[in-house]
Each structure stands twice: as C-alpha cells, then as structure tokens.
Amino acid sequence: MARRNRSPHRRPSRANRSRATRKGKKGQWQPGLPSPCRENGRSRQSFFSKGLLASMRGIADTGFIVAFGNRNDRHHAWAVAIARRVTEPLLTCEAVLAETAFHLGSVSFVLSLIADGMLRLAFDCSKNLEQLGALALRYTDRQPDLADLCIIRLSELYPHHTVITVDENDFRIYRRNKREPIPMLTPSSTRRN
Numbered sequence: 262m263a264r265r266n267r268s269p270h271r272r273p274s275r276a277n278r279s280r281a282t283r284k285g286k287k288g289q290w291q292p293g294l295p296s297p298c299r300e301n302g303r304s305r306q307s308f309f310s311k312g313l314l315a316s317m318r319g320i321a322d323t324g325f326i327v328a329f330g331n332r333n334d335r336h337h338a339w340a341v342a343i344a345r346r347v348t349e350p351l352l353t354c355e356a357v358l359a360e361t362a363f364h365l366g367s368v369s370f371v372l373s374l375i376a377d378g379m380l381r382l383a384f385d386c387s388k389n390l391e392q393l394g395a396l397a398l399r400y401t402d403r404q405p406d407l408a409d410l411c412i413i414r415l416s417e418l419y420p421h422h423t424v425i426t427v428d429e430n431d432f433r434i435y436r437r438n439k440r441e442p443i444p445m446l447t448p449s450s451t452r453r454n
Contacts, residue, residue: 319446320415321351321380323360323408324427330365336427339448343425350381352415352422356408358382389414399439403431416443 328340358380362371374380386393389411396410409431416424417437422444426432429447437443 317346317348318419318422319347319351319425320412320419320422321353321357322412322424322426322428322432323357323364325425326353326357326361326371326374326380327364328427330361330367330370336448339451343446343451344379347379350378351425352383352419353380354384354408354411354415355382355386356406356411360406360408383419384411384415386411392417400435403434405431405435409435413437413443 324336325340325343328334328336329344331337334340358371358375362368365371375382386407392414393407393410396413397405400410409428412424412426412432413435416422420437423446424432424443425446427448429445429449432443432445432447435443
C-alpha cells in the first residue's frame with residue numbers, strides 16, 4: 262500500500278481526532294458542536310449571498326448563547342435549532358460575551374462564535390452611557406444587569422432585529438424607546454408557532 266504524503270504540520274480533521282485530542286488543555290473548553298455558520302469546515306456564506314435562506318436578523322442575549330454552548334442546558338435543543346436558522350451574524354455586546362464566558366467557563370468558545378461569524382459585536386457602551394443610565398433608573402426595581410440594559414439599547418438601535426433570549430420574564434417588562442415592547446424569540450414563543 263502506498264502512503265499518502267501528509268504535511269507534518271497538518272492537523273487531522275475534527276472527525277478524525279480522538280476525544281482526548283478534542284478536549285484540549287484545562288480551561289480551554291471545546292464546543293461539542295460545529296459552528297452553525299460552517300458546515301464541514303466550509304462557510305455557508307455562499308447560500309446567504311444567493312438568497313436561498315430567508316434572512317434572520319437577531320440580537321443574542323446571554324441565555325441563548327449559554328444554551329447553545331452547554332449541552333446540559335434545558336434550552337440547548339431550542340438554541341441549536343435557532344442557530345441553524347441564523348443567516349447573518351447575531352448582534353450582541355461585550356457585557357453579554359463576558360456573562361456567557363463566565364457561565365460556560367470558556368472564553369475561547371465565546372471568541373470562536375465571533376470568529377466563525379455567528380456573533381458580531383455591535384455596541385459601544387461608552388457611546389451610550391446616557392441612555393444606559395436612563396434605562397438603569399427606569400428599571401431599578403428589576404435590578405437589571407448591564408447586559409440586559411445593553412440588549413434593550415441594541416433593540417432601540419436595531420429596531421428590525423429580534424432579541425433571542427431565554428429571559429422572557431424580564432424582556433416582557435422591558436420597553437425600548439420607553440413604550441415599545443421588544444420583539445423576542447424565546448423557547449415558549451417558538452413552541453407556540
């Protein structure tokens with residue numbers, strides 16, 4: 262049998278690596294799923310540009326990303342199904358990414374979602390301090406965290422985007438532009454459709 266010449270620097274494909282190889286070093290959690298924006302290592306971008314998939318514009322909240330990244334999360338299947346429908350990067354903010362990295366115990370996983378094009382940072386806290394402060398005062402009784410305030414503000418800045426969240430209780434109360442309900446995609450709203 263003839264052996265194929267392989268570069269000594271070439272890593273085996275994900276499917277051919279052993280479980281031990283995929284685990285990586287301690288503290289470097291490896292996602293158990295391929296990126297929803299790639300299939301077999303190839304970007305699905307060509308499908309988007311041809312218009313074969315309906316556009317889905319969304320703003321990703323912490324709970325959705327955590328559910329996507331954690332197979333043991335009760336909303337994991339829902340999050341994976343939503344991620345498969347994503348046709349353009351979901352908008353988010355640094356506060357959401359920090360919370361997600363904390364809950365999943367993996368900065369590398371969170372950064373991979375940006376690198377793979379599932380998420381895109383679309384918010385600058387310093388340019389929205391006045392609005393965030395007003396939101397914090399308005400919702401003092403709910404004790405919102407910074408990530409929630411940033412998501413509300415993102416919804417004001419991108420009114421045609423739906424907030425993808427598992428935090429239905431708070432986001433049903435929160436309002437953008439003081440009076441408007443925030444359009445949401447939640448596990449319970451998906452079940453009703």
